[in-house]
Amino acid sequence: MSDNKPTYLLGLACFYHDSSACLLKDGVVIAAAQEERFTRIKHDENFPEYSVNYCLEAADITLDQLSGVCFYEKPLWKFERLLLTYIQEWPRGFFSFLKAMRAWLNKKLWMEHIICKELGKVSGIKNKKGKSVPYSGKIYYVPHHLSHAASTYYPSNFKNATVLTVDGVGERSTSTIALGEEQKLTLKEEIVFPDSLGLLYSAFTYYLGFKVNSGEYKVMGLAPYGTARYTKEIEALIEIFADGSFRLKPEFFAYRYGLKMTSSKFAKHFGRPVRNTDDELTQWHKDMAASLQQVAEELMLNLVRYAHKQYGGKNLCLSGGVALNCVANGRIVREGPFKNVYIFPAAGDAGGSVGATLYVNSIIDPKPKAKSIETIYLGPKFSNQMIESFLQDSGIKYDKIDTAADRAVKVGQLLADNNVIGLFQGRMEFGPRALGNRSIIADPRKPENWKRVNIKIKFREDFRPFAPSVMADKAQDIFDLRGVDSPYMLLTAGTKVKDLPAITHVNSSARIQTVSAEDNKPYYDILSAFNDLTNCPVVINTSLNVRGEPIVWDHIDAFKCFIRTDMDILVLENFIINAEEVDKNFFKTKFELEVFADD
Amino acid sequence: MLIFEMDALKTFGKKLWKGWMWFAEKIGWINQQILLGVVYFIFIGIYALIYDAIKLFKHKPETMWREFEHQPETLEALEKQF
Numbered sequence: 133m134s135d136n137k138p139t140y141l142l143g144l145a146c147f148y149h150d151s152s153a154c155l156l157k158d159g160v161v162i163a164a165a166q167e168e169r170f171t172r173i174k175h176d177e178n179f180p181e182y183s184v185n186y187c188l189e190a191a192d193i194t195l196d197q198l199s200g201v202c203f204y205e206k207p208l209w210k211f212e213r214l215l216l217t218y219i220q221e222w223p224r225g226f227f228s229f230l231k232a233m234r235a236w237l238n239k240k241l242w243m244e245h246i247i248c249k250e251l252g253k254v255s256g257i258k259n260k261k262g263k264s265v266p267y268s269g270k271i272y273y274v275p276h277h278l279s280h281a282a283s284t285y286y287p288s289n290f291k292n293a294t295v296l297t298v299d300g301v302g303e304r305s306t307s308t309i310a311l312g313e314e315q316k317l318t319l320k321e322e323i324v325f326p327d328s329l330g331l332l333y334s335a336f337t338y339y340l341g342f343k344v345n346s347g348e349y350k351v352m353g354l355a356p357y358g359t360a361r362y363t364k365e366i367e368a369l370i371e372i373f374a375d376g377s378f379r380l381k382p383e384f385f386a387y388r389y390g391l392k393m394t395s396s397k398f399a400k401h402f403g404r405p406v407r408n409t410d411d412e413l414t415q416w417h418k419d420m421a422a423s424l425q426q427v428a429e430e431l432m433l434n435l436v437r438y439a440h441k442q443y444g445g446k447n448l449c450l451s452g453g454v455a456l457n458c459v460a461n462g463r464i465v466r467e468g469p470f471k472n473v474y475i476f477p478a479a480g481d482a483g484g485s486v487g488a489t490l491y492v493n494s495i496i497d498p499k500p501k502a503k504s505i506e507t508i509y510l511g512p513k514f515s516n517q518m519i520e521s522f523l524q525d526s527g528i529k530y531d532k533i534d535t536a537a538d539r540a541v542k543v544g545q546l547l548a549d550n551n552v553i554g555l556f557q558g559r560m561e562f563g564p565r566a567l568g569n570r571s572i573i574a575d576p577r578k579p580e581n582w583k584r585v586n587i588k589i590k591f592r593e594d595f596r597p598f599a600p601s602v603m604a605d606k607a608q609d610i611f612d613l614r615g616v617d618s619p620y621m622l623l624t625a626g627t628k629v630k631d632l633p634a635i636t637h638v639n640s641s642a643r644i645q646t647v648s649a650e651d652n653k654p655y656y657d658i659l660s661a662f663n664d665l666t667n668c669p670v671v672i673n674t675s676l677n678v679r680g681e682p683i684v685w686d687h688i689d690a691f692k693c694f695i696r697t698d699m700d701i702l703v704l705e706n707f708i709i710n711a712e713e714v715d716k717n718f719f720k721t722k723f724e725l726e727v728f729a730d731d
Numbered sequence: 732m733l734i735f736e737m738d739a740l741k742t743f744g745k746k747l748w749k750g751w752m753w754f755a756e757k758i759g760w761i762n763q764q765i766l767l768g769v770v771y772f773i774f775i776g777i778y779a780l781i782y783d784a785i786k787l788f789k790h791k792p793e794t795m796w797r798e799f800e801h802q803p804e805t806l807e808a809l810e811k812q813f
C-alpha cells in the first residue's frame with residue numbers, strides 16, 4: 133500500500149443463496165457479478181468461481197495481487213447461533229440438528245480451507261503434482277449485517293446517514309441499525325433470531341405455496357390483487373412493542389427447530405392448510421398476500437421511525453433482503469421521517485460481497501472517498517467485434533449500425549413500430565433487476581404488447597403488469613415520485629396518467645426505473661428517440677430471460693433467449709437482428725445440439 | 732498370459748477397493764448419526780435444562796432492540812471467523 137501499486141480486495145458471498153463476487157480497486161467497486169448468470173442456475177449458492185474469474189479478468193490481475201479476500205459473514209457466529217437455537221428448542225429440533233450438523237461438519241466449519249482451495253482452482257496455478265495451489269493470502273470475515281450496511285452506506289455518498297438493514301437472518305441479527313459518520317460505519321442495535329421480518333415474510337411465502345428465498349417477489353406481486361382483510365389475524369402472530377420492535381410468537385413458526393417454516397398451529401389459525409405449488413391461487417390467497425404486505429410495510433415503517441427517533445438525521449440507507457420490497461420502500465420514501473433515502477440495488481445477499489469489501493476497505497484506508505461505486509453496471513461486456521464474429525460464424529443475418537446516435541434512433545423507431553425488442557448492450561447489471569442492458573423493451577401504450585410479452589416471451593400465465601423505464605427528466609410528470617429518483621427499480625409510486633395499462637398495477641401503481649443520461653446514456657437515448665416519435669417517455673422493461681432462468685449474461689445467451697421466444701427484434705450492441713430474417717427453429721435445433729455437445 | 736492375469740487381478744483389486752469405500756462410507760454415515768445423537772441428547776440436552784432454569788428468572792423484555800456488541804474494528808478482528 134505504501135508503493136504505488138493499487139490495492140485490490142475481492143469480495144465473496146456464497147453458500148446460502150445468490151452467490152456473488154466483486155472486486156474493489158483502491159476503494160472503488162470496479163466489477164461485480166452474481167454466479168447464477170454464468171452457471172444458469174437460478175439463485176446459485178455454490179462458490180462463485182465464474183464470478184471470481186470474471187472479476188480478476190476485468191482488472192487483468194491474478195490472485196497474488198489481492199490485498200485480501202472479504203467474506204460476507206462470520207461463520208462461527210452463525211454456528212454459535214445455531215447451537216444456541218438447538219439448546220433452546222431441545223429436544224424437538226433433533227432432525228433439523230442432524231441435517232444442519234452434516235452441512236457444518238462436512239463443509240461450513242472448514243470455511244477458510246474451502247475458500248482457499250476454491251480460489252486456488254480459479255487461479256489455475258498447479259503444483260508439480262498437477263494439483264491447484266490454494267490461495268494463501270488474507271481472508272477477512274465481515275459480520276453479515278455489517279456487510280449489508282456497508283453495501284448501502286458507502287455507495288450512497290451520504291456523509292452521515294442512519295442505516296437500517298432488514299433480512300431473514302445473518303449470523304444472529306435479523307435487523308440492525310448502524311450509523312455512518314464521515315466514512316466510519318458503526319452497528320448500534322440489533323434485533324436477533326428468531327424475531328425476523330424477513331422470516332415472517334418467508335413463512336407466508338411458504339404458506340402460500342411459493343419457494344422460500346425467491347418466491348417473496350411473487351407474494352409481493354400478488355398483494356395488489358387482494359384486499360388486506362386479514363391483518364388482524366396476522367398481527368395475532370406478532371407481539372409489537374411500544375417502540376415498534378416485534379417478537380414472533382414462537383408457537384406459530386417452525387423454522388427454529390423444523391424443516392418447515394410454519395407450525396400446524398399456524399395453518400389452524402388461518403383455517404387452511406399450506407397451499408401446494410400446483411393448487412389454484414384463490415382470492416383468499418391474494419387477500420392473505422395483501423394483508424401480509426400491509427403488516428410488513430407497517431413493521432418496516434416502525435423500524436424506520438424508531439431508527440429516526442434514536443439517531444435522527446435526514447439520510448436513510450436501506451439494505452438486506454427486505455429492502456427489495458419496493459412497495460414498502462415507496463411508503464418509506466413517502467411516509468417515513470427521513471428526507472433522503474438510498475437503497476443499494478443488490479440489497480439481498482448477493483450485495484454482501486460488495487459490502488464486505490467496502491467495510492474492510494474503510495478499515496484499511498479510512499480516508500473519505502469521492503465515490504465507492506462508479507456505476508451499477510458492474511458485469512461483463514462484449515465488444516462489437518466479438519458479437520460480429522459470433523453472428524458471422526453462426527450464419528445469423530443482421531444489420532450493422534455504425535454510430536450510437538443512429539442506433540438510438542433506429543431502436544426508437546422499431547419500438548414505435550410496435551416491435552418487442554431484446555436489448556443487450558454494455559456491462560451487465562449487478563443486482564436482481566435488468567436496468568436496460570439485459571432487458572426486453574416494448575411500447576407500453578399497446579395492450580397487445582403486454583399480453584405478448586407475458587404469454588409468448590416470459591411464458592407467464594397471468595397478466596401481471598411490467599415495470600416501466602422512464603426518462604428521469606420526465607418521470608415526475610407521469611409518476612407520483614415526489615421529486616425522488618428511482619434509478620434501480622426499487623420504488624413503486626402511483627401513476628398520474630391513465631393510458632399505460634401495461635405498466636400500471638390494479639392499484640394504479642408502478643415499479644419504476646428512472647433513467648438518466650449519466651446513469652446509462654445508450655438506454656436514455658433510446659427512450660428519448662422513442663419519446664421524440666411518440667411523445668411517450670416510458671417503455672415496458674422486463675428482464676432478458678425466459679421464465680425460470682436467470683437473466684442472460686452474454687450475447688450467445690441473449691440470442692438463445694431470442695430464438696426460444698416470440699421477440700421481434702434482438703439488439704446486440706450495434707447489431708440488429710430481425711425475427712423475420714432468422715429461422716428460429718433452425719437455430720433452436722442448432723444451438724440445443726451444441727449445448728448437448730458441450731455437456 | 733501373465734499380463735492378462737495381472738490385469739484381472741488389478742480390476743478385481745479396484746472393485747474390492749470401491750466396494751470397501753462404499754461400505755466404509757455407509758458405516759461412517761451411521762457412526763456420524765450415532766455420535767450426533769449422543770451429542771444432541773446428552774450435551775445439548777444438559778445445556779437445554781440449564782437454559783430452561785435460567786429462563787424462569789428472566790424478565791419480559793420491553794423492546795426487542797438490543798445493543799450490537801463485538802463489531803470487528805481492526806483487521807485482526809476481521810481475520811477471525813468469530
Ligand SMILES: [Fe+2]
Nearest residue numbers: 299452453481
Ligand atoms: Fe442477508
